[in-house]
Amino acid sequence: MTVHLTNRALCLLLLVLGSSVALREPEGEECLKDVVFIVDVSESITVESFEVQKDFVKNITSELYMSEFNGSVIATLAFSRNVFGAGLLPFKNITILHEGIDGLPHEREGTHTHLALQRARDIITEQGRIGVEKLVVIISDGKSKFPERTIQEANAAKEEGISIVGVGVEDCPCASNIPELERITSPGKFYLIRSLQELSRLVSTIKAEICDGK
Template sequence: MEYRLCLLFISCSAMMMSISEGALQKVCPGKPADIVFAIDESSSIWPVHFLTLRKFIANLTDSFDIGPDQTRIAAITYSDTVTHRFSLDDYKTNEDVRRAISRIDQKTGGTRTDLALKHIRHKIFSESKEGVPQIVVLITDGDSWYPEKTIHQAKLLKNRNVTIFTVAISKKIKWEEVEMVSSQPTESHIFSVDSFNDLGVTLVERLVLSTCKVQGNPVGECNINFKSDVVFVLGSASQNPGGALKAVGMIEEIIADKNTFVGDASLRFGMVPRQCSLDLGFHLNSYDNKNDIIDHLRRRKQLSTTADHINYLVTDSFEYRNGDRPEVRNLAVLIMDRESDDMAETLAAADLAKEAGIEIIVVAVGKQVNDNEISMLASQPISDYKITLSDYTEVADFKHKVYSLICP
């Protein structure tokens, strides 16, 4: 999966010396990747320029070995809404992908870049292939309608180890938004041209070579440099003292695991308190090593409602003063073994948490949970964020599934 920089530079430079448009050579042979093109089709793009844009994308795809176990390509277009053009598994050869791109028409409208990024996260990159880089090539000629929403959706994608390249086609575009949306470092993830006439071979070369360098993260494996802020919540399990003890035991298994690294440069953990200051709650900046966290978890008392716990995530747990790091993911692991006392209140609290950018992983234990409630509490896609266990003995399954979300 790794390239040595000197070999990559020499071999790719040699290939590109004789390259011509429409006859691009493969530059990442044998290296798989999942690439999504997010194509601006707003009214500010003239039809003749949209045809140029389509040709540019087709030339880009010619540079990859396309196949089920090689590079897979998907495409969406966006204006006021998002149109899903084709998925990663739809086409398995370069010729089929090129034909599919040639059939993309322009609908025109506004620029809802935020909806495009959200669609990619929910509908295309909802699952990961181990070790395969996930890449978005975002192409636009102007500012999005809702920059804050766009930046937020880009952050959620990048938090899941998705790399975002931006092709900006305008002299008037707002660079602050482009830089916030694109992956770091921006000098190798932003490609700027003044007009559609500049979408030529030189830009294709630069963009393709940059995508070659993207590395995929092993799914479900944390390393010492992987950052997430994770807060555990004992929901309805808290009403059952025996269930609470078992739930805390499962949490201890996660913290004590040899793959768990705790610290400012790695993972940080917190827990929502259960009766104000009288119980085992702690903040993200309370402890910087796993042994102190485990010692703390062994102090247990009675709990309040599930809705109160979830509200606490927003008002306290994920606050900067309590150790939240703005640049990393916010995840809550909510463990429940029965239906909440007030479903409407609980769901409302969960909606507020998700609007604040908190991803909610729901762990449903046993047969007394309300499956409908669990599904509505979990973040999207539900198939990833909803974990069901028959009882508290399934610790190994719990650890594997939670790790696959903490370190996607």
């Protein structure tokens, strides 16, 4: 019997199989990292700011996709009271990756940063490739609901060999989050911007964190 798949069905099949494909040996010579992006969708994030965060991740992944050095696999999570997003996906189809980013919900209910870090750790532990560096990039404009639990999750991630890059927002009502974000990030990997609208200025910087300066 011959089974015919529509283009849409084929895309869904690739999405489902993405986590298992990600476990294969890396193909690129550089940019060899398993990367989890975490974007903030708490109540302080406007619709415009949410779109800016999604565009930021899409711009970075587009640049990686076009790089001859790329060997990364990517997951993107959105967090508020809950955490949303799929597991690690290789760059087999940039359209599917970007559709997943565009489909992230805008919950706007609290800043449960610890849950996002916990989910990122679970994804990397369950789906990460052996012998490949692990990186979490977290963007937030607010202090977490449970700071001690957030610090605990970040420390646990770093003890497991996961580097954490943090992007904090200075010009916002929740600027008190800056010391916390600095504390949860790895040394030398904290970036401060005045507003989320400045995120685009960090595309090359964060790409360099993934590609070791490439």
